[in-house]
Amino acid sequence: MLSVEEARTRILGALEPVGAETVALSEAWGRVLAAPVQARLTQPPADVSAMDGYAVRAADAVEGTRLTLAGTAPAGHPFPGSVGPGEAVRIFTGAVVPAGADGILLQEDADAAGQSVLVKETVRAGRWIRPAGLDFATDETLLPAGHRLTVRDIGLAAAGNHPWLSVHRAPRIGILATGDEISLPGEPVGPGGIVSSNAHALAALVRAAGGVPLVLPIARDDVDAIAEAGRAARGCDLLVTTGGASVGDHDLVQKALLPEGFKLDFWQIAMRPGKPLIWGRLGETPLMGLPGNPVSSLVCGIVFLWPAIAALGGRPNLLPPLRPARLAEPLAENDKRAEYMRARLSTADDGMLLAAAFPKQDSSMLKTMARADALLLRAPHAPALAAGAAVEVIVLSELGL
Ligand SMILES: Nc1nc2c(c(=O)[nH]1)N[C@H]1C(S)=C(S)[C@@H](COP(=O)(O)OP(=O)(O)OC[C@H]3O[C@@H](n4cnc5c(N)ncnc54)[C@H](O)[C@@H]3O)O[C@H]1N2
Numbered sequence: 587m588l589s590v591e592e593a594r595t596r597i598l599g600a601l602e603p604v605g606a607e608t609v610a611l612s613e614a615w616g617r618v619l620a621a622p623v624q625a626r627l628t629q630p631p632a633d634v635s636a637m638d639g640y641a642v643r644a645a646d647a648v649e650g651t652r653l654t655l656a657g658t659a660p661a662g663h664p665f666p667g668s669v670g671p672g673e674a675v676r677i678f679t680g681a682v683v684p685a686g687a688d689g690i691l692l693q694e695d696a697d698a699a700g701q702s703v704l705v706k707e708t709v710r711a712g713r714w715i716r717p718a719g720l721d722f723a724t725d726e727t728l729l730p731a732g733h734r735l736t737v738r739d740i741g742l743a744a745a746g747n748h749p750w751l752s753v754h755r756a757p758r759i760g761i762l763a764t765g766d767e768i769s770l771p772g773e774p775v776g777p778g779g780i781v782s783s784n785a786h787a788l789a790a791l792v793r794a795a796g797g798v799p800l801v802l803p804i805a806r807d808d809v810d811a812i813a814e815a816g817r818a819a820r821g822c823d824l825l826v827t828t829g830g831a832s833v834g835d836h837d838l839v840q841k842a843l844l845p846e847g848f849k850l851d852f853w854q855i856a857m858r859p860g861k862p863l864i865w866g867r868l869g870e871t872p873l874m875g876l877p878g879n880p881v882s883s884l885v886c887g888i889v890f891l892w893p894a895i896a897a898l899g900g901r902p903n904l905l906p907p908l909r910p911a912r913l914a915e916p917l918a919e920n921d922k923r924a925e926y927m928r929a930r931l932s933t934a935d936d937g938m939l940l941a942a943a944f945p946k947q948d949s950s951m952l953k954t955m956a957r958a959d960a961l962l963l964r965a966p967h968a969p970a971l972a973a974g975a976a977v978e979v980i981v982l983s984e985l986g987l
């Protein structure tokens with residue numbers, strides 16, 4: 587069986603970023619840049635005042651001196667003249683510093699009466715002046731391609747004078763839940779039935795990763811129904827199935843899709859939960875077949891689908907980050923499959939993360955998945971560990987999950 591790392595390398599190696607589109611800045615939050623953002627102007631465009639006060643020649647603005655008011659410079663209305671010896675120009679925050687001035691006398695440090703300004707605090711040259719280009723200069727790269735835009739980046743792109751940005755189209759991820767026993771939340775649940783939680787959880791994960799989920803109607807355990815759904819999903823950038831991935835007589839995903847042109851790359855990996863993972867291509871469309879067990883489908887969603895959506899969306903080789911932690915409780919030795927254990931996190935006195943795995947790790951138990959803060963990684967054949975041992979975790983909130 588393939589290792590998690592090999593499986594992920596093969597998945598990511600098969601994916602190309604989707605194309606670009608132009609969006610208004612107001613729609614760009616959370617999108618991934620398809621081209622770098624370069625400053626279209628210099629900011630600030632000239633030396634400007636950082637305070638309300640008086641633009642002065644520092645050499646003249648010595649405590650106790652009286653200066654003569656020569657004019658006013660509000661923001662957006664530069665003073666046309668220059669500040670001569672013994673003169674001051676009234677200035678406001680953000681206004682261009684007039685020629686001749688090299689310092690700002692704070693309003694609080696001055697007594698103004700008519701045309702006379704008494705200096706109550708000596709001004710230092712350069713004080714309270716923001717030099718031209720302090721923040722950035724024309725043509726400077728403000729944001730690189732492949733970067734997912736944060737709230738802060740939107741402000742920076744706007745300041746760089748960009749009303750539109752070129753971003754990758756959000757990858758369209760088809761989600762197909764299969765199974766005779768599953769029904770939608772709110773529908774009648776048949777005998778021995780179960781509500782389909784997988785499609786909903788995966789759709790939310792797709793959104794968190796920056797994709798657009800296209801949830802297909804549930805396909806029954808029937809080759810024709812699954813084949814039909816497969817045909818309907820051809821326009822997706824990636825098709826995700828859940829259920830029917832294992833070895834049972836009713837696990838039909840591969841069987842149903844083979845006549846539709848499905849080409850398998852690999853099936854089954856050394857991972858728990860998530861052993862029956864399927865990866866291949868349905869015609870042109872990459873296909874990821876996730877196990878039906880709800881926790882297995884979500885854990886595989888985190889380990890494989892999340893980076894796959896990142897790669898499709900223009901962020902190649904982005905993996906869920908691993909953080910160091912210490913075990914809060916001992917752990918038994920692991921078998922031959924890498925394990926991703928649901929765990930609670932707390933913080934030790936020294937600031938280090940402490941991870942405590944839930945005692946029951948059955949892959950049907952969604953409540954522990956919802957209450958987990960992290961997935962605790964165990965390598966294949968990892969030895970038993972005492973409390974305090976070093977481990978690695980995926981912190982779920984870091985992924986927005
Ligand atoms: N003899 C073996 N049996 C199983 C093996 C194996 O290697 N040999 N693998 C086990 C593992 S590990 C997993 S994981 C499961 C995965 O099986 P499938 O992908 O074929 O999933 P199903 O059999 O269709 O369903 C499993 C389980 O999940 C429930 N389910 C299915 N879809 C949904 C959904 N949309 N929402 C919520 N729950 C869902 C389903 O009712 C079953 O309870 O196979 C093991 N068996």
Ligand code: MOO
Pocket residue numbers: 857858859860861862877879882949
């Ligand atoms: O891998 Mo299954 O996903 O152990 O439940």
